[in-house]
Amino acid sequence: MIAILLSTYNGARFLPEQLESFERQTDDAWRIVWRDDGSTDDTRSIMAAFAARIGDHRCRETASSGTHLGAAQSFLSLLPEAADADAVAFADQDDVWLPDKLARARDALKAAGNQAMLYCARQYLVDEHLQGHNLSILPGDKPGFPASLTQNIVHGNTMVMNRAAADLVARIPGPPGTVHDWWSYIVITACGGLVVIDPKPVVLYRQHRANLIGSPPSTLARAVAALRRGPGIFMTMMRRHVTQLAAHTEYLTDQARADIARIGDGLRGGVAPRSRALRCPGLKRQTELENMLFRLWFMIG
Template sequence: MIAILLSTYNGARFLAEQLDSFEQQTDRDWCLVWRDDGSTDDTRTIMYDFTARIGEMRCREAAGSGVHLGAAQSFLALLPEAADAEAVAFADQDDVWLPDKLARARHGLASAGNRAVLYCARQYLVDEHLQGRRLSILSGNQPGFPASLTQNIVHGNTMVMNRAAANLVSRIPGPLGTVHDWWSYIVITACGGEVVIDPKPVVLYRQHKGNLIGSPPSTLARAIAAIRRGPGSFMTMMRRHVFQLAAHTEYLTDQARNDVARIGAGLRGGIARRTHALRCPGLKRQTELENVLFRFWFMIG
């Protein structure tokens, strides 16, 4: 069974359409575990009504629901609630899943065996009325570590992790300020897991003023957005991610352990150590324009 992990927060406006899309899945072997992050609108009422309709065996509220943790920690707190599921799928409250989403994810994970595998896919970017479909960016470079420290290319609202992958993410707590999909991508690649990217879109990703992050329409727009944000927040999160991995090296591959030590030394050191860290194989973003910016920020940040 696939456990759908849904974190809600004042989502009453769009939530019903997402819940309906769960029921329309061609793969019916799923259950829903949800956690509310302190809503003040009708979100919880909608969830209770949905539970009453499909039954408590298929939909249940997580322990600790109602306490505000923030989106990332709320999602990560759901992982232990689905410890018996063969796979877990993160779900945003304001999207709409296409009917074959879970079926494609199950197929993408089928050959995993005992390996940790994270499946993700492309999205259709739509407006708040689900109109104007545009395909999300398809990553050009192979996902892996340490590239995962430089950029998140995993769409959290399409993510499905098998049991081995979910166990890894559960063992290494996400640092303050991280986002659940990026942290999952970092942990799984640092621990030797695999990322499978499905080129077919499986979600209608609603773009509206309340989006926590949103999605840029192109690589150029992504680079421009990064320039506007500046190096401060990016370098802060890079340090937190690297140092959190450094505190849990027992789960990392030998190569990742060496990379973390080298990059961590660069982040703490001067120009020579930073230059040495930047020569780490694979420590790069998706495009050359983004790489120029990343290297500059790493040297000064």
């Protein structure tokens, strides 16, 4: 059974289409575990009607509904609620899943056996009317650690984690300000898990004004967006991610522990320790332009 983890917040406008897309899945061995993050529109009544139609055993609201946690912590708080599921899939309220999304994820996860694995895929970037169908960026370099500290290349609305991966993420709380998909990617790679990126798109990802993050249409646009944001937010989150991993080293691989120690020394030190940290194999972003920007920010931030 795959648990679909759905966090809702004032999503009444697009939520019905997403719920319909769940029902169109060719793999129907799923159930929804959801919490509302403090909606003031008709979101909760839409969910209640849906649960009444398909059955409470297939659509369960958590007791923590109503308190506003923010998207990332709301999603992460759902992980312990699905501890009996074979796999968990994060679901945004405003997207539309293509019919084979869960089936492709389940097939990919079978290859992991008992090893932790995170599956994610490309998306079709569409407008609020589901028009456009531009493909999201396919990463050139393989996902891994410590590259995961520098850049999130997994799409949370396509993610499915097997039981071992979900348990790892549930054990290490995400720091304040993190994003649930990025934190999952960091934890799983730091703990020696696998990440597979399906080149086939499995989600219609709405791009609209209320998007929490959105997706850039090209690597150049991604670099320009990072440049506009500046180093402050990025370096703050890198410090928080490194500090949180350093507090839970019992779960990390030996290499990840060594990398975290070296990167932590760099973040706390001057030019020499920062230069040593940047020599950690794999501590880089996807493109040369982005990597130049990252190295500059790491040295001065």
